[in-house]
Amino acid sequence: KQEVTQIPAALSVPEGENLVLNCSFTDSAIYNLQWFRQDPGKGLTSLLLIQSSQREQTSGRLNASLDKSSGRSTLYIAASQPGDSATYLCAVRGGANSKLTFGKGITLSVRP
């Protein structure tokens, strides 16, 4: 059974800092991995999708990497801003036509 872990559960950083959010998964046979952002009381916003054949994806100040063999992904946020404060969730898909398995998320607070 796939398990996805995100540690730490919460992180507080000063504005402007570059930061890395970690995600690990137990079964390396994944189809793709998705990073989401969730604001309080809201749904999930997809940030980046990495296919199993890819090593990284970039969107603006965000960069996600995938090391399938070691069961790890990182989300790099450059020059963090208070507006980046949210919960970041990592989710893996085991195969085509299958569900996402989520980590419990990292709650990020960026202090002005």
Added chain:
Amino acid sequence: GAGVSQSPSNKVTEKGKDVELRCDPISGHTALYWYRQSLGQGLEFLIYFQGNSAPDKSGLPSDRFSAERTGGSVSTLTIQRTQQEDSAVYLCASSLDGRAEQYFGPGTRLTVT
């Protein structure tokens, strides 16, 4: 274009009552998913539809939970004889097909009193 929509946004019900939650996926998306988010458990998968059929129902927690999808579009999640442990946010997602990126709706917050 319009994203995934869900209704109602909030639902308060008494223990033992039945509830129906609705999801309108993005137009043209053939795959539809229901998830549940509760404080202690994180986000859990409930059921996956491809078109009108549900090839994976493995996440439904009990036979009180059922879902259907009609016309390859709207889906309804029904919870019968609600219990307090059913209190959670129910999220719906859709994707172009079973391999593509999933897009989530805003969720329905269900409170069972």
